[in-house]
Amino acid sequence: MIEGLYPVLPFIVGAILCSILGGVPRKVIALATPVVGLLALLGLPDGSSFALSFLGFDLVLAEVDKLSFLFALLFHIAAVIGVIYALHVKSRLETCSALLYAGSAIGTVLAGDLVTLFVGWELLALTSAFIVWARNDDRSLATGGRYLVFQVLSGLSLLVGLLIHHQAGGSLTISELGVLDLASPGALWIFLAFGIKAGFPLLHTWLIDTYPAASATGAVFLSAFTTKTAVYALARFFPGTEELILIGAVMTLFPIFYAVIENDLRKVLSYSMINQIGFMVVGIGIGTELAVNGAVAHAFNDVLFKGLLFMSMGAVLHVTGKSCGTDLGGLWRKMPITTVLCLVGAASISAVPLFSGFVSKSMVMAAALQEGHTYLWFLLLFASAGVLEHAGIKIPYFAFFAHDSKLEAKEPPVNMLLAMTIGAGLCIFIGCRPDVLYSLLPATVDYMPYTTTHVLTQLQLLLFASLSVVVLMKSGIYPPELVRENLDFDVFYRKGGRLLGWIINNPIARGMTALSRMVLDEAPAKLLHLVQKIPAHPPVHWQMVLPGLLLLLALLAFLFANLFQ
């Protein structure tokens, strides 16, 4: 434990050192960075804070309570796992960006005032864009640009909301601020900012676009921080906001359909991520202690099991260069360890008893029933079965089983296996000892996940859902994997963006060119011509017309002034 150290500082120093060093020293520094950060975090008791005076601002860099501590702890764990997983990566840019990205996320969740939160929010956007670009191929370069547009819009929205909020006399200190009401000035902008990063429906497209385009290691980092920071922010400022229940329910539902037909398994995982965030958003919207606890616990578990699944697909991508269902299959013989670790992730996300998802998702569902949201409960139960279909069965089945793709493959480097093993170990540990996670949650937990009824009903749901998948596959009804582009809402953004580009390039640019030619080239010549035509001694009628005109103008001005008094 290190006392009195701002946990973000090691990440900044670590990133600077990694940008200078190479080879083994860089690996050592990259690995030491999140460990030192973690020790610094553990040295911060509940209620401690870091203040800083900067340009006349009194900033509260960090304010530790149970909620911010839990997320900061989670992000440190994710950073340790991610750095180990990416230890073989030679890209200096990716290593440095990843450390700064993790640091930004930690800084954002620890932030004690809205200005610090905003700075963290923007750094999160910028540093993560560099992780996307670090893959350095045509697709990631283009995608990274589109990604940054969404992230910058989120930051802008937060800034606007923050300014309106402050203008209306709202406090910028988070501890004084408490919970925001959507109707209060600026709150809607702040809500929108969080919504973009959390992947609210229609605002979610950047996630589906970006994560599959990042490198095998980059996607692991990306999957951990951005959306969960947004979940933290929603849990901090908008618990009990009823609109979130509907938004979250939609988020749990529509991705499971896309996940069935999507071929790129990392895209399936991206849809799966929106689905899981949906459960968290629903929990935050319900807003009771059990519900918010469930949402936060599920965020914790999701980072671990979704990270594990992204790591296993990243491992497949790393050794085969492919991530599509049509190209993969039968890899379990060549990658048995990766297969088992992927199955642990699949079991965890599907909420199989003894795995982590089982102890957190059910908290949100139990809270939904307690608060009388019966229809919602049925929908969430359906979405839970859907998760099993795409993340529990489809991902491992198409990658490691199905038909043998005859691809050249072997187990990934040992650092990747180690990172996945740590992730898998934590998934099982939390599944078997939920009390450890529960003790970290914001409110006291009075919930028992392991009752005979819960275990039995969950097994019934999962086993029969699996049976259904098998029956549909055997009967040929299950849609085959196809190399296709499935249009999502971003068709409007991307086609709309192109239309805007065309309008700017064609009517507007041509109009401007014509106008500038007229004003700059033709008008002076014509004016000169006119001036030359004016006689040196104007005839009498000019002298008579001019005062008349001036009189008319004065009259009009007088009339207008009176009319519009």
Added chain:
Amino acid sequence: MSADSHAAPSRIHWWLVGACMVVFAADFFYHRHLEPAVEQIEGIPGFYPIYGFIGIALLILLSRLLRAAVSRKDGYYDD
């Protein structure tokens, strides 16, 4: 879809069928603790198995419709 997924059920499929039968039968021997809000539906023996089975079937069928609606050729955005 691979050719061998249409093949005859293997041992693992029979294990799955067996496990399904066991958990289905459990409903008739074990009295579940029902949630008051959904007691009438949840209390039906075999509710969870039926819901899981039909839910997935519905999911897959609707996904086929979704594919018909949104699927375009690969590289749609590159043109």
